[in-house]
Amino acid sequence: MAKSSSDPVDPRVARTRRDVIAASAASLLEEGWGATTHAEVARRAGYSKATVYAHWPTTVDLMRDAIARICEDATLPPAGGNLHEDLHAALSALAQTLSEGRYDRLMAGVIERAAQDEGARDLRDRLYETATTGVRGVLTAGLRPDDVEPCLTMLVGAVLVRATYEGEAVTSEFITDIIDRALARVEPTAGH
Amino acid sequence: MAKSSSDPVDPRVARTRRDVIAASAASLLEEGWGATTHAEVARRAGYSKATVYAHWPTTVDLMRDAIARICEDATLPPAGGNLHEDLHAALSALAQTLSEGRYDRLMAGVIERAAQDEGARDLRDRLYETATTGVRGVLTAGLRPDDVEPCLTMLVGAVLVRATYEGEAVTSEFITDIIDRALARVEPTAGH
DNA sequence: AGAAGTACTGTACTAGTAGTTCAGTAGTGG
DNA sequence: CCACTACTGAACTACTAGTACAGTACTTCT
Numbered sequence: 179m180a181k182s183s184s185d186p187v188d189p190r191v192a193r194t195r196r197d198v199i200a201a202s203a204a205s206l207l208e209e210g211w212g213a214t215t216h217a218e219v220a221r222r223a224g225y226s227k228a229t230v231y232a233h234w235p236t237t238v239d240l241m242r243d244a245i246a247r248i249c250e251d252a253t254l255p256p257a258g259g260n261l262h263e264d265l266h267a268a269l270s271a272l273a274q275t276l277s278e279g280r281y282d283r284l285m286a287g288v289i290e291r292a293a294q295d296e297g298a299r300d301l302r303d304r305l306y307e308t309a310t311t312g313v314r315g316v317l318t319a320g321l322r323p324d325d326v327e328p329c330l331t332m333l334v335g336a337v338l339v340r341a342t343y344e345g346e347a348v349t350s351e352f353i354t355d356i357i358d359r360a361l362a363r364v365e366p367t368a369g370h
Numbered sequence: 371m372a373k374s375s376s377d378p379v380d381p382r383v384a385r386t387r388r389d390v391i392a393a394s395a396a397s398l399l400e401e402g403w404g405a406t407t408h409a410e411v412a413r414r415a416g417y418s419k420a421t422v423y424a425h426w427p428t429t430v431d432l433m434r435d436a437i438a439r440i441c442e443d444a445t446l447p448p449a450g451g452n453l454h455e456d457l458h459a460a461l462s463a464l465a466q467t468l469s470e471g472r473y474d475r476l477m478a479g480v481i482e483r484a485a486q487d488e489g490a491r492d493l494r495d496r497l498y499e500t501a502t503t504g505v506r507g508v509l510t511a512g513l514r515p516d517d518v519e520p521c522l523t524m525l526v527g528a529v530l531v532r533a534t535y536e537g538e539a540v541t542s543e544f545i546t547d548i549i550d551r552a553l554a555r556v557e558p559t560a561g562h
Numbered sequence: 563a564g565a566a567g568t569a570c571t572g573t574a575c576t577a578g579t580a581g582t583t584c585a586g587t588a589g590t591g592g
Numbered sequence: 593c594c595a596c597t598a599c600t601g602a603a604c605t606a607c608t609a610g611t612a613c614a615g616t617a618c619t620t621c622t
Contacts (some may be wrong), residue, residue: 184570188571190618210482212404215609231610286481289534290402293475299537306535328547331536335527336520342481343498343530349533353376355520364553365493382598407580418600423581538573 195243197223198230201245204252207280208264211241211287238297241288248284254315261320265333266350269314273337273348281309282342307321310334317318325364332360381437387435389415390422395443399472403433403479430489433480440476441500446507453512457525457549458542460504465529465540473501474534500524514553517556524552 201223205214219240234240252275255267275281288305291298306360313334317326336356340348398405411432412419425484444467446499449460467473480497483490505526509518528548532540 188569188619194570210485212482215608227609228572228611228613229570232569249401280485283482283485285535286478289478290404290475290482292537293402293472302535303537318493328544328551331531332524332528332548334552335529335531336524337527338531338535339523339527341492343477345484356524359524359555360551361518363551380590380598386599404578420582420584420601421599424598428579467579545567 194225195199195233196228198233199226199243199247200221203349204239204248206241206244206284207248210280210283211291214241214244216240236297238291238295238301242297242301245284245288245305249304252308252311257319261361262354262357264316264320265313266353268316268350269333269337269353269357270335270350272309272334273341273353275309276338276341277348281305284343285309299317321364329360329364336360386417386421387425390417390425390432391435391439393438394432397477398436398479399440402472402475403483406433406436408432428489430483430487430493434489434493437476437480441496442444444500444503446504449508449511453508453553454549456508456512457505458545461525461529461545461549462507462542462543463500463504464501464526465533465545467501468530468533471542473497477501478534513556521552521556525549526553 180253198219202214202219205219205222209218214237216230216234216334220230224302229334230240231325234243253271255264255271257264257267285302285305288302292302310330314326314330317330317333320331333356337348340346340352390411394411397414398412400446401410406429407421408426408429409419412422415422422432422461426435445463447456447463449456449459477494480490480494484494502522506518506522510523513521520527529540529545532544533539
């Protein structure tokens with residue numbers, strides 16, 4: 179309350195926040211929500227458990243910052259102007275993120291908690307939003323507004339089901355196939 | 371080992387298995403995987419914790435039977451022969467199951483564990499298989515074999531994303547829309 | 563530089579839970 | 593009626609989440 183306006187943060191606090199959030203994000207991606215506890219994060223970051231509790235009283239507090247950090251790190255593939263190619267790139271990036279980056283387990287953990295915890299519901303929305311930003315951008319740029327949402331849902335859903343629920347690899351051919359099908363109604367000329 | 375062939379089960383064992391599995395299934399749907407412990411299931415079913423451990427040593431053992439039971443209860447809407455109508459009915463049933471029956475949290479719990487536990491991976495596959503049987507059946511009956519898998523993945527994915535990840539209601543109009551789009555490439559004549 | 567304030571540490575503690583053990587009880591099949 | 597086995601309940605171990613707090617180290621202000 180004393181120095182709230184100018185807000186010159188104590189460098190110790192800045193250091194601690196940075197390190198602990200990085201450790202939380204790493205643990206969340208590597209071990210999943212269930213294994214990402216205050217104690218584990220403190221161990222990884224090299225701080226005392228009490229310090230972590232002092233900054234983030236609840237697990238959701240900790241996850242909120244960790245997920246925000248993870249979302250910051252998400253990179254978008256560059257758009258070239260060709261709808262099919264850009265979509266293919268964006269969906270490939272999504273598939274990559276889902277399988278390699280372990281977003282699947284992370285997302286599952288958030289969804290499981292979202293049923294009971296209001297805070298987790300926000301996290302779910304933000305995470306989904308971030309993961310699909312690339313695809314949404316390409317569709318918004320190339321489609322009529324009415325077509326964006328259903329196409330987004332079908333394309334993202336197909337990749338997500340393939341990667342997370344069927345546990346199968348998302349191949350380039352698969353992505354090409356679903357793009358062709360999803361855009362069939364939208365484009366007057368048959369692509370490819 | 372003594373009476374394995376004819377297998378006349380002790381009625382006490384049959385009773386216990388039936389009651390505990392029912393309680394596990396109920397807890398799994400109502401409270402989620404995380405809250406479905408041996409102790410909680412024993413309390414619900416009215417048996418001793420030790421008895422539950424005796425029958426199902428690990429949590430996955432218990433979940434396996436509970437999920438099998440849940441899958442048995444799944445009902446399929448009757449097929450009428452019209453592709454669009456049958457698909458609409460099957461996808462509505464899926465959406466209903468996802469939101470009302472809390473399959474979303476259940477599925478999320480299974481996926482989260484599937485990353486570490488081999489047994490949970492089997493459960494994920496079986497659960498996904500069961501949830502999509504209705505839609506798959508309709509597609510198999512009405513489409514060329516090559517079209518079944520991609521259409522299934524897109525339609526199921528769209529419903530799943532809508533219900534579970536976006537947290538929005540799956541309306542009848544939404545289902546009609548995605549069916550039209552998914553089948554656009556498949557049917558020579560534009561439906562509706 | 564020194565003082566005053568605050569962040570972090572390490573340890574110890576409480577409370578609660580997963581899982582085990584086992585002697586005792588009661589239902590089952592022969 | 594007897595031998596057998598399933599279930600009970602209570603006690604116990606081992607582990608974990610979260611709290612408390614006195615001591616130390618860093619930062620900022622004068």
